[in-house]
Amino acid sequence: MASAGFLLLTLAVLNSIGSSQGYAFVEIHCKTQNIGQYEQESRLDCVIHYSERDVVDVEDPEIMVVIWRKEGVEEPVLKYNHGKLTSLPGYSFAEPSWNNKNVNVSLLIHKTAVKDEGVYTCYVFTNSGFNKNQTRLSVTAKYGVPTIQPQPQDIDLNTDGSLTCKSTGYPKGRLSWFDKDDNALLEQPEVEVLKTENGLFLLSSTLKIQGGSAFSQYTCKVFNARGDEEVEKSFNSAGSSQSEAFVKIHCKTQNIGQYEQESRLDCVIHYLEEVEDPEILVVIWSREGVEEPILKYENGKLTSLPGYLFAEPSWNNKNVNVSLLIHKTAVKDEGVYTCYVFTDSGYNINHTRLNVTGEL
Incomplete structure (x- = not known):
């Protein structure tokens, strides 16, 4: 829900430009979907288009207010209001030398975090009309090469034990175990999913190994949310010729x-x-x-x-x-x-x- 301050600002601007003009002269073209890489810059592209709409040409258009809001965040992430620019840390106009004649009002997120994922709304008020549009940011973090922790440390082909595979990324993926011939194991252990402080998913899977029936090599593969394999890690059991090779x-x-x-x-x-x-x-x-x-x-x-x-x-x-x-x-x-x-x-x-x- 919009804050009281935002509503008052909207009314004031509409009054100054004449609400009857409204949407007639201004359109905002935004890219509907955006993919942002974790801890990298993300850009939400929005560009103002002035249109006649069978009325008169717009002379010397000037942007009075630009507001970027994120769903679930009370205050604007960026606000330009009659020459004054304010923003939350990590947000800015994508155009470094932006001014109120520049129709490119794209938003730049400097170091993308999982919490930045969501729906953004761009409001634009000019001296000839106003409009708004929405765009969505989806965040991805490539899963890291998994770690495999054996228990006991010197687990061999004749010892009961376990292998725990862990990997971190976003959005939620899955882990699967494979044998030395790259065949998926018939009995896949349950994958435990924990959310880290920074919003990433920590995937963990513990494979129980029975001595005497163990393979010489096990591979843990990480699949992303789309089901594509991203990374893998192999573990060679002690006592296998391949391990010492x-x-x-x-x-x-x-x-x-x-x-x-x-x-x-x-x-x-x-x-x-x-x-x-x-x-x-x-x-x-x-x-x-x-x-x-x-x-x-x-x-x-x-x-x-x-x-x-x-x-x-x-x-x-x-x-x-x-x-x-x-x-x-x-x-x-x-x-x-x-x-x-x-x-x-x-x-x-x-x-x-x-x-x-x-x-x-």
Whole structure:
């Protein structure tokens, strides 16, 4: 419903131009439907057309008022009123140097959000008549490459477990699981849909896997609201030949550490085929005889026992150097270490040994 201030402004302008003229001389041509990309600029095109309508030619037409309103928003998103221009943050005329002789009254939304979706009305009052028209903005956000979280982390072909696939976009799409031969699984798990703070949809699907009947590879595909596939992500089960085919860990077999000095266990990931933008999901360092991992990186979270960390100070999940650093080597640090690596294109493990020397 229009505000009282807007109604008063309308009456005042109509009175000044003569309501009998009304729609006779002014038309607004607007594009009916507009598609806006999330976080990009969106333009709602509207252009004024002056027409004779079998009366007299309009001489020197001048725009007195332009008002853009969005359905559900009480105040105008943009208002030009006799030389004064005001707007809500993020809205402006699409024409940078717009003036009251410019018939292009298109609206520009600078950083499109989901909340910008809806019906807009453009009101134009000139010195020869007035009119209004509506246009609609639909917002889309391309779904991101999904993440697949295995549970347990070292799930293999003989272990019961699950894979959780997640992706975010707009409007609401769906997730589907496929086997290694790109056949859709007969029993598709339910897709959980959550709305994020910024209005996007977070799709989540958890696939239960039964040990002994698992495939070596599962693919989660994301389909948009139109039913078109946008992106996909594959997960290779541990124990499958394909999983290890893409990832190798090259470690130095024997390492000598000096007592009470730093020791470094060198291990570097090698991708055997060209993988586009590979990402490390999990790195685990364990030592024989120690129950819990001495270092664990899991989906952005790094934990370690005191005195252990990555040898690379600014390590991140794109860094193939997963070497381990022991700060102050003790005799108890001697032994066999295992490095487990899980990436978005496969997994592998390797072993290395540390021998400690020096004056005790």
